Amino acid sequence: MKNKRSNNSLNTFLEYPKTDGSKQHLSALQKIAEIGNKVWIQLPNNLIRTRYYLNVIEFNFNEFDTAEIIRRELLNVPTGSNRETNEQSISGFFLVGNSPNRGLFYCITEYLQDCINTDTHVFDRLRGRTVLYIYITDEGNKDLLSDSGVSEFIDEILNNYVESYGTDLILGFSVELPEFLSILAHNGLTLPWTQSFYDDIQNNIHLDETDLSSEYSLSLLPSLFYETHNSPIIRGIFWQNLTSQFTNCFLSSVKSYCIEKNIHFAVTLPESARWLQYDLGTLLCSIDYPILIPDESDTTRRFVVAKSICSNSKRACVVRKEEQTLHLSLNDASKGFNEWLSPDYHSSQTKGSKNRYIHENLIDGYPIRPIVILTPIQSLWMEPDQKKWNNITKAFAWLCDIVWKLGYDFDIVSEKQLSTAVFNSSNGTITINGYIYQLVLLPSCISLHENSVRRLTEYTKYKGRIIADSPTPYLLNGKIGLAPYQLERLIYGRSTYLLDGTQSEREETLGRYLKKWIKLGIRVYYSNEENTADEIKVHQRKIENGDIFYLFNSGSKNLHTLVEILGEDKDIIEIDLSSGEVIRPEFWKANKNIYHDCKFSPKQARLFIVKNFDI
Incomplete structure (x- = not known):
């Protein structure tokens, strides 16, 4: 086989200049160019923010509050953004229903406004009740969740850079995923927002015997902040839409711009278990170069992050100093990495580099992995509890680590990616994102989305096999025992095989199943x-x-x-x-x-x- 050289040598990062036409930045570019290298331009985190946030204030009135006290508190609220979307204001007051209607919210904004100056006695009816005030704030950033905001970002940040410095000396732009994409980064009182989320909740939420009129759909928003029986599924829809919106709006648009300029677009991920709070499968599928910046320590959860990067890209990158031992790069390659970056400006793919021949021979083709493992991110979205999530990710990491130690390679995908799966009844395989798998592994988790259960059930009807680790999920859309018991029928069906007992017993059972069913080349x-x-x-x-x-x-x-x-x-x-x-x-x-x-x-x-x- 004739060895091939990569078109570009990935070397290091250079921070985006703080001022236009920075002589210091230009000098740094020229020094790197003198040794025949190019760099990534890392965009600062303070630029990767969104503009609008949805906020809540909760009022819990007691039986002794007077009408005047209640009236004064409800009037003394922030006005929020004056921005009107689709001629409808999102800001408003919502009355939490009493039992047995505790899961319902009633929009009382117009009712209160009509009564403020005419009938103040109406506030007496709010004694002993809970009222939520929801409003939008404008942080003054670019709205990276909207097409118009992203267009402004590209024009003012990326295009301005290209016009000032050109593209001859750079490989492309790189960013770190923003913190606002993690549900655990928020205090429960504020959420990233854009109007399309409201439209998606209207179009995608399905509640039995519920009238989805405009007024009631607006009343679904408090479920994002106030826990009700519908909150898990509404949260799941919201966070899935937030991830997809950022991917389709920002990541895909920036990638298209970079392709137009004949450069690349990368996402950098410092090695950390916190990235498991993100739907990496959805986010990384639209990226040229996901880049892992490894940490000195080695844990099973960080291993899962590394495998997640390799699962969603034909070209997966990792940063290694040239003086580091070769076996680290060899170990990287076994996971699926095939590009190495050198932070000391030394090209890791040029003549004399220790990684040169690994890169040249692993850059071709696409990976073949027999097993696909679902990420349990829906469990976090439907029940955002840090302690429970730590336990879930530990079990998830254990399962991935055991499969790896047993000698089998695997991909990690999200439930969103599962929704597009194609099944083959002749051999019981499942195809996701164009990759064919012989088996699905379901990690221990709390909840699954109804559509995921439906797709997995369909897969079993095509002779597909599922291995589920215990304890198995017991919530469907965040609820238990939903008729017609789709989740229970899937978990305890004849095509699902459970791992139970001690860890050693489960490892032995899993090894037996994989040896029996997985066919390797x-x-x-x-x-x-x-x-x-x-x-x-x-x-x-x-x-x-x-x-x-x-x-x-x-x-x-x-x-x-x-x-x-x-x-x-x-x-x-x-x-x-x-x-x-x-x-x-x-x-x-x-x-x-x-x-x-x-x-x-x-x-x-x-x-x-x-x-x-x-x-």
Whole structure:
């Protein structure tokens, strides 16, 4: 195979200049250009904000409050933004219904305004009641949740930079995902807002025997702040729409602009478990380059973040200093990373770089992974409790880590991505985002969206298999025991296999299921044994008329293994990852498969390119 060079060498980041035409910034660009490199321009976090926020004030009146006290408190509220959307004001007062109507809210704004000066005795009726006042505030930023706001951002921030400095010296623009996309970043009294959210709640919420008139739909908004039986599903819709809106409006628009300018757009993610609070699957699907900035510590939840990045991009990047040991990059590659950035301005893909031949041979094709794992983000949206979420993410990370230790690669997708899945009844596979999987793993969580349960149930009817970790979800749309019991029928159906017992018992059961059902194009065994060498991590990429198999010994011992490649009409070469030399390995054929005696030292990687013979 002829080695290919990447068109660009990914090296480092340079902060967006604080002033137009900054001589200091231009000088930094020129110094980097002198050594033949280009840089990413990192946009500061204070630019990636949104403009409007939905706020709430809760009034709890007691039986002894006078009408005048109640009237004065209700009049002494912020006016909020004067912006009218679709000729309808969102700001207003909502009366919380008493039992048995506690889940209902009544918009009383016009009623109170009519009575302020004419009949103040109406305020006597609010004694012992709860009233919510919802209003919009304008933070004065660009509205990155609207097309017009994003257009202003592109014109004033990106286009202004390009006009001042050009694009010859940069790879593109990069951003960090904003904090407002996490439900745990808010105190429960304020939420990011744009008018399309109100329209989506009207169009997407479905409540049995509920009149979705304009007035009642407006009355659904308090459920985002005040807990009722409908709050979980309304929250789920809101946060899914917030994520999708930011993706479609901001990320996709900026990416399109960068493509037009022949540069790239990247999202940087400092390695942290907090990114599990985001729907990374939805957010990263529209990005050229997701870039992981690793931390010194290594935890299972940070491993999940790394795998989430690799799950949603054909090109996944990680920052590594050139002087760091090679085995870190080899380990990165086993997870699916195939680009390396060097923060010290040294090109990690140029001649002499330790990562050069890893990059050149793993940049082709697309990854093949047999298992897909659903992220439990809906559980957080439907029940935003930090302590419960910590327990959920620990269980989620444990499941991902065990699958990895058992020697199987996997992708992580969100329930939003599951909604577009396609099923194949001939082999029981599921296709999501164009990738084909043999099995679905459902981590331990609290709640699933009704549409996800419907799609998974449909998958089982196409001979699909689901493995669910215990404790299994017990809430559908945030509610328990909803007829016709779709969730229960899915979890306890004949095509869903439960992992129960201690962690060691669940690990043993999972290993047995995966060995029985997962068909791999390559297996690595201990020499002279029937057991698979699970320390060898396999990253497979599909290329034209063949496959790339990247094998990495993650253990600390020398291993003597037997590599089995399915099929016998194959042409096999090995690439020496230290020199790029092409090697013809010795192999033999048996049982219609190909076998190769392969030795690994600790933290060593070997790369095989297997092509089908032309018939």
